Amino acid sequence: MAEAASARKPARDRILDTAAELFYREGIRAVGIDTIIAKSGVAKMSLYRNFESKDDLVCAYLERSIAQHSAWWDRVVARHPGDPRAQMKALFVALAHWIDHPKFQGCPFTSAAAELRDPANPARALALTHKRMVRDRLHALAVAAGADDPDRLCAQLQLLMEGAYAAGRALDLGPSNDAVASAAAALIDGACGQARP
Amino acid sequence: MAEAASARKPARDRILDTAAELFYREGIRAVGIDTIIAKSGVAKMSLYRNFESKDDLVCAYLERSIAQHSAWWDRVVARHPGDPRAQMKALFVALAHWIDHPKFQGCPFTSAAAELRDPANPARALALTHKRMVRDRLHALAVAAGADDPDRLCAQLQLLMEGAYAAGRALDLGPSNDAVASAAAALIDGACGQARP
DNA sequence: ACAATGATACAGACCTGTCTCTACCATCGC
């Protein structure tokens, strides 16, 4: 009776799962509607009954990715309650691990913004809004850690974060995970003085 | 007798100029052949007589960009002969300026790699080869500057470089130019000990 | 019987690449 889990899920979920995997792995513009419906075993009308358009599907994909990223961030931060400096460092260690994952293909939001240049594209707006949210979170951590210049530390760390995404498998620049965490630690320690361990 | 310079240039140059501007500003996949020939005032057959295919044109665009980037690098480095530490820092200061230029739209090679995911695509290969060349150059500078761990410093600096490209206008993360140069200086000085000024 | 879904055909737009035809202009034979 019970089939494979994927077939039991409602059509909308199967579509979104397939679209997310393909969009991330092969790019948004490179993946057509026909490919998505073929790979998810769904009728085209089931897709267009659940999503207004491809753009709408792309937005749903990005929104789900934002939620996943946010949950990941919360999980990492929760491992060092009350210690913002350790939280920041842990984020970069976790990022380094994610970059080494075989399925890693760069930052989905940066890639989406690179593919969708039209400033009016709602998917692009989603990606940019997310980046701004990450910056705000980093900034709050920098303030909490007592950085001498939180703005600067926050900007530096986001540069590093973006660089780590870009230089990972997306550009296959070899093992850079060590460099990510060490550079972040150097910048954090340098900016927070030697106050409170 | 003498017309505008643009009209006097041979067709191939006009095509390449137009394609480079459009590819960089709007993305490679977003710009079609018809747009290029319309904007450069050239016949379609003139394009296909000078370039085998669109892929070939994309490769020519990237090759020219590589040459321009290489010349830019040489110019910056030449300002501090025999002083690799100053050369590295100057590269990041120059990069910060370039990021603030109104026409800046991210790293053309990173964008190309994000748009062209097929590993067999020759344009993608060009972009990745160029990134590797940049790393080698950075590595040579790190060695010449007497870094304690040149591999690590080189990796960190390239992370920073990629991050600066990604976090610039491409993601409009506000003024980060100061952060780029200061982070680079902090990493360089930290890695080179306090030896030779 | 009914609602959701699969399958498929189709319309309209766009994209790459080919083909034909014409115009211009420099060079060469005479």
Next chain:
DNA sequence: GCGATGGTAGAGACAGGTCTGTATCATTGT
């Protein structure tokens, strides 16, 4: 001098494919 010739380039039609999105019909599970 001067007309013929050949190379370069503009204009536009066209073929073949792909993409998004719609409409129609069959199927299945309850």
